Amino acid sequence: MKHTDFLVIGSGIAGLSFALKASKYGSVCLVTKNVVQETSTRYAQGGIAAVMYHPDTYEKHIEDTMIAGHELSDPEIVRITITESTDRVKDLIDWGVDFDKNPSGKYDLAREGGHSEFRVLHHKDITGLEIQKKLYEKAKNKANIKILEKYFAVEIITQHHLGISITKHSTDIDCYGAYILNPHTNKIDTILAKTTILATGGIGNVYSNTTNPAVSTGDGIAMVHRAKGVIRGMEFVQFHPTTLYNPSERPSFLITEALRGEGAILKDFHGNSFMEKYDPRGSLAPRDIVARAIDHELKISGEKHVYLDAKKINKTVFFNHFPTIYSKCLSVGIDATKDLIPVVPAAHYSCGGILTDPWGCTNIRNLYALGECASTGLHGANRLASNSLLESLVFSHRACEHASQKINSIDFIEGIKDWNAEGTISNEEKILITESTRELQSIMSYYVGIVRSDLRLERALKRINIIYQETETLYQQSVITQQICELRNMICTAYLIIKEAMKRKESLGLHYSIDYPPKED
Numbered sequence: 001m002k003h004t005d006f007l008v009i010g011s012g013i014a015g016l017s018f019a020l021k022a023s024k025y026g027s028v029c030l031v032t033k034n035v036v037q038e039t040s041t042r043y044a045q046g047g048i049a050a051v052m053y054h055p056d057t058y059e060k061h062i063e064d065t066m067i068a069g070h071e072l073s074d075p076e077i078v079r080i081t082i083t084e085s086t087d088r089v090k091d092l093i094d095w096g097v098d099f100d101k102n103p104s105g106k107y108d109l110a111r112e113g114g115h116s117e118f119r120v121l122h123h124k125d126i127t128g129l130e131i132q133k134k135l136y137e138k139a140k141n142k143a144n145i146k147i148l149e150k151y152f153a154v155e156i157i158t159q160h161h162l163g164i165s166i167t168k169h170s171t172d173i174d175c176y177g178a179y180i181l182n183p184h185t186n187k188i189d190t191i192l193a194k195t196t197i198l199a200t201g202g203i204g205n206v207y208s209n210t211t212n213p214a215v216s217t218g219d220g221i222a223m224v225h226r227a228k229g230v231i232r233g234m235e236f237v238q239f240h241p242t243t244l245y246n247p248s249e250r251p252s253f254l255i256t257e258a259l260r261g262e263g264a265i266l267k268d269f270h271g272n273s274f275m276e277k278y279d280p281r282g283s284l285a286p287r288d289i290v291a292r293a294i295d296h297e298l299k300i301s302g303e304k305h306v307y308l309d310a311k312k313i314n315k316t317v318f319f320n321h322f323p324t325i326y327s328k329c330l331s332v333g334i335d336a337t338k339d340l341i342p343v344v345p346a347a348h349y350s351c352g353g354i355l356t357d358p359w360g361c362t363n364i365r366n367l368y369a370l371g372e373c374a375s376t377g378l379h380g381a382n383r384l385a386s387n388s389l390l391e392s393l394v395f396s397h398r399a400c401e402h403a404s405q406k407i408n409s410i411d412f413i414e415g416i417k418d419w420n421a422e423g424t425i426s427n428e429e430k431i432l433i434t435e436s437t438r439e440l441q442s443i444m445s446y447y448v449g450i451v452r453s454d455l456r457l458e459r460a461l462k463r464i465n466i467i468y469q470e471t472e473t474l475y476q477q478s479v480i481t482q483q484i485c486e487l488r489n490m491i492c493t494a495y496l497i498i499k500e501a502m503k504r505k506e507s508l509g510l511h512y513s514i515d516y517p518p519k520e521d
């Protein structure tokens with residue numbers, strides 16, 4: 001049994017930035033199920049939205065966020081996030097993150113869909129990689145931070161593990177740490193913590209096409225759901241409108257929205273710009289609208305992709321700001337300065353997640369949720385581009401302020417038993433897991449994608465229930481592996497998406513049902 005003051009699960013921007021701040025107040029154990037660098041954070045391209053200079057103002061950024069979120073965002077959370085944006089970006093700069101500047105020495109701000117001003121700080125088109133690298137460099141040199149790579153969090157520990165019954169109506173659930181699969185022994189370690197932080201990222205792998213890396217399987221959300229914590233907003237899954245059409249590739253390669261901010265335009269198979277039919281903001285309308293418009297165009301035309309025309313972008317700007325996109329396109333035979341880029345939408349971001357308060361606290365005591373796995377209330381029914389790296393930083397900072405004040409008054413729990421693996425056997429048939437995963441992804445993509453209906457959701461639920469029953473039986477009998485846990489977590493996440501979608505009898509933001517068309521249709 002191991003003990004730590006802060007147990008941080010996840011090594012993206014949320015986990016690392018929390019760990020760096022918390023290490024001043026106690027011991028930090030950071031576990032991550034892959035290598036530290038393999039996160040959604042490292043793939044972020046566009047950048048981080050923050051108010052830096054006139055003519056931008058906090059009020060404008062707040063308004064854009066509320067509009068993108070279809071007024072479902074929590075106004076207090078939006079105000080907190082935006083008014084703290086400048087300070088949190090300064091933290092990143094202090095940690096060594098190098099944002100691009102223009103010749104006058106000011107930060108070179110980009111613009112993305114739904115933003116009324118240029119306000120996205122970036123490092124070329126690899127902003128996330130720059131952030132991930134700099135945060136990791138800092139964290140690995142801190143004596144108070146212990147990093148465990150390829151350790152997989154299986155469950156959070158609560159009173160349930162003391163034999164006390166808890167239900168979803170319990171108001172006094174405590175978190176005491178987590179059970180973690182140790183890759184060296186293949187056994188489950190018990191890590192007891194005064195404070196546990198879930199920073200486990202997104203859910204993209206629930207779908208067949210996603211921009212998310214393989215680590216994004218909804219683990220934190222599923223763990224909290226099983227521990228009877230509160231999850232909300234799962235019906236709001238954001239599909240990024242423009243990923244490179246390259247069917248054999250997983251994850252899908254993103255073509256940043258910042259390219260449209262520089263003037264790239266969406267076109268149909270005949271080379272006609274089509275977004276004006278759907279929204280006066282054209283190719284720079286918020287993502288929910290653009291992704292749905294592309295979905296509609298594909299259904300009408302029967303084609304497999306639309307095009308992004310970036311030919312009018314000044315070549316110097318293209319090579320300086322988007323070198324990775326340029327070389328990626330070239331590697332598949334497309335010169336983006338001369339050719340049209342074939343693009344399709346792909347699952348990208350979960351606006352819903354574990355319900356948190358303005359300090360990152362969940363409804364389970366001493367358990368915080370940060371970053372994409374959390375539902376702070378910032379995004380409402382649709383996230384404004386480049387607001388998520390910002391949200392991770394703002395709430396990691398606030399969670400640390402909150403947790404550090406309490407840390408010395410919390411005692412480690414006694415009486416937690418080690419994980420019981422009795423009666424389980426090693427399952428050699430990986431096909432049972434890989435095939436169920438494929439089935440799940442296909443059900444979610446066809447029935448619970450960009451456009452939904454009551455019938456599709458009912459079908460999805462019935463089919464997912466079968467996979468759920470089969471997987472639970474397999475799980476009870478098998479020695480625990482990361483793969484079976486991830487499948488279980490994805491099934492749980494899919495279930496939460498479908499259930500929330502079925503409850504919402506309207507089309508709003510990212511949840512669009514043909515049975516409840518919005519009034520303006």
Ligand code: FAD
Nearest residue numbers: 010011012014033040041044046047153201371372386389
């Ligand atoms: P992640 O960075 O995904 O990290 C999750 C961590 O949790 C990983 O270390 C993972 O291994 C670990 N983990 C998960 N489950 C377990 C478990 N059971 N046990 C142990 N460890 C676990 N947002 C923006 O604001 N601007 C952008 O430009 C932008 N571009 C993007 C481009 C792409 C291609 C993608 C995929 C996303 C982009 N986003 C962008 C979204 C943004 O990157 C993510 O929302 C954000 O990085 C999430 O950070 P995080 O720390 O919450 O999670």
Ligand code: SIN
Nearest residue numbers: 045046256257385386
């Ligand atoms: C992008 O660069 O288009 C992604 C930005 C985001 O997801 O916030």
